Amino acid sequence: MESLKNTPLCREHERLKALMAPFGGWNMPIQYEGILAEHRWCREKAALFDICHMGEFLFTGDIVASGLEEVFTFSVTSIPVGRSRYGFLLNEAGGVIDDLIVFRLAEDEAMVVVNAATIDKDFAAIAGRLSGGEFRNISATTGKLDLQGPLSREILAAVVGPEITSIPYFKCIKTPILGADAIVSRTGYTGELGYEVFLPAEKTVELWNRLLEDSRVRPAGLGARDVLRLEVGYSLYGSDIDEDTTPLEAGLEAFVNFDKTFVGKEALLAQRAAGLTRAKVAFQVTSRRSPRHDYEIYCKDERVGTVTSGVFSPMLGCGIGIGFVKPEIATFGTPLTIRHEQVSMEATVVALPFYRGGSLRR
Amino acid sequence: MDIFFTKEHEWVKVKEGIAAVGISDFAAHQLGDVTFVELPQMGKTVKQFSVLASIESVKAASDIYAPVSGTVTKVNEVLDERPEIVNESPEDAGWIAWLEGFDPAELNGLMTREQYEDYVKGLA
Numbered sequence: 408m409e410s411l412k413n414t415p416l417c418r419e420h421e422r423l424k425a426l427m428a429p430f431g432g433w434n435m436p437i438q439y440e441g442i443l444a445e446h447r448w449c450r451e452k453a454a455l456f457d458i459c460h461m462g463e464f465l466f467t468g469d470i471v472a473s474g475l476e477e478v479f480t481f482s483v484t485s486i487p488v489g490r491s492r493y494g495f496l497l498n499e500a501g502g503v504i505d506d507l508i509v510f511r512l513a514e515d516e517a518m519v520v521v522n523a524a525t526i527d528k529d530f531a532a533i534a535g536r537l538s539g540g541e542f543r544n545i546s547a548t549t550g551k552l553d554l555q556g557p558l559s560r561e562i563l564a565a566v567v568g569p570e571i572t573s574i575p576y577f578k579c580i581k582t583p584i585l586g587a588d589a590i591v592s593r594t595g596y597t598g599e600l601g602y603e604v605f606l607p608a609e610k611t612v613e614l615w616n617r618l619l620e621d622s623r624v625r626p627a628g629l630g631a632r633d634v635l636r637l638e639v640g641y642s643l644y645g646s647d648i649d650e651d652t653t654p655l656e657a658g659l660e661a662f663v664n665f666d667k668t669f670v671g672k673e674a675l676l677a678q679r680a681a682g683l684t685r686a687k688v689a690f691q692v693t694s695r696r697s698p699r700h701d702y703e704i705y706c707k708d709e710r711v712g713t714v715t716s717g718v719f720s721p722m723l724g725c726g727i728g729i730g731f732v733k734p735e736i737a738t739f740g741t742p743l744t745i746r747h748e749q750v751s752m753e754a755t756v757v758a759l760p761f762y763r764g765g766s767l768r769r
Numbered sequence: 770m771d772i773f774f775t776k777e778h779e780w781v782k783v784k785e786g787i788a789a790v791g792i793s794d795f796a797a798h799q800l801g802d803v804t805f806v807e808l809p810q811m812g813k814t815v816k817q818f819s820v821l822a823s824i825e826s827v828k829a830a831s832d833i834y835a836p837v838s839g840t841v842t843k844v845n846e847v848l849d850e851r852p853e854i855v856n857e858s859p860e861d862a863g864w865i866a867w868l869e870g871f872d873p874a875e876l877n878g879l880m881t882r883e884q885y886e887d888y889v890k891g892l893a
Contacts (some may be wrong), residue, residue, distance in 0.1 A: 442827045443802040443853075629828060631802075695805040695852070697825050719804035719827060726805075750823070750830065 408490045415550055417577055423626055431524030431645075432735035433460040436628040444723055445631035449597055450722065450765070452629035453556035455618050458603070459611060461504040462526035463520040463549045464533065468540020475517065478536050478670070480654065480663040490578050491592060493664040495654055496521075496532060497671030501678060502650040503657070505529045506642065510579050510592065515540075518590070518605070520551075522644045536670065550611030555601030557766035558623050563602055566617050567591060567610075571602065581618065585617070587612050596632060598639030598765035608692040619689045634718050637727060639767075640759030642691060646700055647687070647715040647729060653678055656731065658759075685712065686734040690743055690754040691761065692726030695719060698754070702747040704730050712734045715747060726752065729759075771834065772860075774885035775818070780860055781836035781868075783876065788837050788868040790821065795889050797859035800826040803852045805892055808844040811864050815839065815876050822865050824855070837875045839868030 411434040420427060425436035436457060439445060445659060447455050448537040457665030468474050470483050481494035491510040493504050505525045510518040520530045530544050554563050564572045567584050571591050574580055579592035587607045595601035618624050633643070642648045648657050653671075655663075655678055664676065687767030692698060703710060720727045727744070736743070772782045778796035782789045797803065805825040817822050821835040844858060844866045849853060855863035 438801065441802050441856075443804075634827065695825075696807075697804060697827075697830065699830065719825070749820075 412460070414457055415608050416457045417617055418460060419658075420457070420642060425626070425628060429732050430629055431460060431500050431522065432622060433523055435460060436626070438628040438630045439560045439626050442628070442630035444626065445627035446634045446721055448625045449556045449627055449631060449635055451557065451560050451625050453554055453558040453621075454597075454631065455615065455624050455759050456518065456553040456627055456632060458553050459608070460552055461521035462521040462523060462529065462544070462546040462571065463551070463605065464521070465543050466517045466519065466537075467539055468515055469472060470481035470515070470517065470540075473540035474536055474538050475670045478533055479507075480650055480669050480671070480678040481509075482538060482664055482667050483509055483511065488513055489580065491594060492577070495659070496529060497654075497669065497675075498532075498650055499570075499671060499674060501653040501655075501671040501674030503644070503648045503652055503654065504650060505640040506644050506659075508594065510590065512579075512581065512590070524645060529620055532718050536742060544639060548608050550606050550608040550614075552611065552618070553595055553601060554618060555595045555597040555769065557600055560600045561597070562618065562621050563591070563604075565621070565631065566614070567604075568647075574602075585613050590711065594718070596641055596725070598641075598760065598762060598767050600766040600769045607618065622635075634721065637716050637729070638686075638720050638722055638762040639759065639763060639765060640729070642729075643716055650690040652731075655679060656683055656685055656687065674758055683734045685731045687729060688732045688735040688743075689729045689757055689759045689761065690727070691723065691757045693755070694730070695725060695754045696747045696750070697726045698730075698752065698753040699747070702728075702730075702745050702750075704732055704736075705744040705746060706732075706741065708744075711743075717745075720761060721726075722764070726754070727761045728754070741764050771876075772882055773819060773879035774832065774882065774888075775836050775879055776888065777818075777834050779834060780835045781879065783873070783878075786869060787842070788839060788871050789864050790833075790836055790866050790868060791834060792824065792859055793861045794883070795887075797856050797863070800831070801828045801856075803855040804824055804857065805828050806848040806852045806865065808846070808848065809841045811841055813841045815841070815868070816865065816889075817850040817878075820873060832844065833865060835868065836879060837871040839871040842869045843867040
C-alpha cells in the first residue's frame with residue numbers, strides 16, 4: 408500500500424492533538440476538540456480547515472483553441488475573469504470523474520480545483536483532452552486553507568487586508584498574503600460565509616497560526632466538514648457521486664450546460680431521453696438516529712435504494728441523509744424506512760438543503 | 770461500590786442487588802460525540818453478553834452488551850434528550866440502565882478496574 412501523504416500542517420495538527428485518519432490517500436485531521444463542537448463553532452463563529460490535500464491545476468493559454476472549453480460540463484470562456492464555477496468532469500458514459508471548481512484568473516489563465524483522491528486521474532483526463540496551452544499540476548506547491556463561518560470576513564480581512572471584504576459569492580481575487588502571491592475565493596463547503604485561500608505551500612503554516620491567534624477562530628477537522636456539507640446538501644465525491652453516477656441521477660443538472668459541447672453529453676442526452684432508472688433523494692429521520700453510507704432504503708417494505716451519506720444533524724436535531732432510489736420514490740413527503748441489520752428508522756423525503764439558516768450569502 | 774468491566778468496554782457497578790450499567794470512559798472517548806442512545810425496554814430480560822442497548826455517535830453505531838444477565842428495572846431517560854451526557858460523564862451520570870436478578874457469580878468473568886486499564890493499554 409502506498410504510504411499516506413502529509414500536508415504542510417501535519418506538525419500543527421500533532422501539536423493541537425488532532426485525531427488523524429486516512430482520507431483520499433492523505434493523513435488528515437478528523438477532529439480536534441470534537442466534531443459537534445467544531446461544527447457549532449463554524450456555524451456561529453469561524454472555523455479553520457486544512458484543505459491542502461485537495462488538488463490544483465493551472466492552465467495557461469487559449470481556452471477555446473486548446474480544447475479546455477469542451478472539457479467540463481460548463482463553459483470556461485463564459486466565466487468572467489475573477490469568478491469561479493462549479494461543475495463536472497465526465498467520462499464518455501456521462502459518469503462523474505470528479506466534481507470541481509474552475510477559477511478564471513485571467514483571459515488566458517484558469518485554475519482547476521479538484522478532490523484529493525482524484526488528482527492523478529483528473530489530471531490525466533484533462534491533459535488528454537487538451538491540444539494546446541500549458542497545463543500544470545501545482546498541487547504539491549499550493550497550500551489551501553478554508554476559513555468558514557459568519558465571522559470569517561472580518562477575521563480574514565484583519566490578517567489579509569480589507570480588499571477581501573467586498574468579494575461576492577463565487578468571486579475571487581489575487582492578493583498578496585504574508586508577502587506571497589495568493590488567491591482568496593469566496594467559496595466553501597459548509598453553507599456559511601467563508602473563504603478558500605490558495606497560497607504557496609511553504610506559507611501555509613504561518614497563515615494557519617496567524618488566523619488561530621484570533622480567539623474567534625478554531626481549527627475544525629474533516630468530521631465537522633462532513634456534517635456541515637451534508638446539512639446544506641452538498642455531494643461528496645466517492646460517496647454520493649462517482650464514475651457510475653451521472654449528474655442527472657445526482658440531481659445536479661443545474662451544473663450541466665447542454666448548449667455547449669462536452670465529453671459525456673451524448674450519454675446524458677440519451678439518459679434523459681430514456682428516463683432515469685435511479686434518482687437522488689434527501690430524507691429526514693424522525694429520530695436522532697443517523698443513517699449511514701450503504702444503509703438500505705425501503706418504501707412500504709420494498710427495497711427501493713441505498714443511502715450514500717448520512718449523519719446526525721445538530722442544526723435539525725435529527726438524522727439526515729441522501730441516497731439513490733427508484734425515481735418514483737423521490738417525491739417530497741414520501742415515507743421511507745432506513746434499515747441496516749437490526750437497526751431501523753423512519754424517514755421522510757424532503758427538499759435540499761436540510762439547513763437553510765447559514766450565513767453563506769451574507 | 771464494586772465496578773467491573775467487559776472486553777466490549779461496558780462497566781457494571783453492583784450495589785444491593787442492583788447492577789448499574791454503562792460504557793467506559795475509554796469507549797466514550799473512542800466513540801466521540803454521542804448523538805443517540807437506544808435505551809432497552811423496561812422489563813426486558815437479557816443474558817450476559819447479549820445486546821442490551823445501542824449507541825450512536827457522529828462517527829459510528831455500536832451495540833452495548835449486558836455485563837451480567839438480568840431484568841431491566843430502570844433506564845436513564847435523560848439520555849433521550851441529552852445523549853451527550855455519555856461523553857461528559859460516562860461512568861456516572863451517563864449510566865444506561867439498571868439490571869436486577871443477576872447471578873453474582875457472573876462477575877467473576879469480568880475485569881476489575883486495574884485489569885481493564887491494562888487491557889485498554891494493550892489495545893493501543
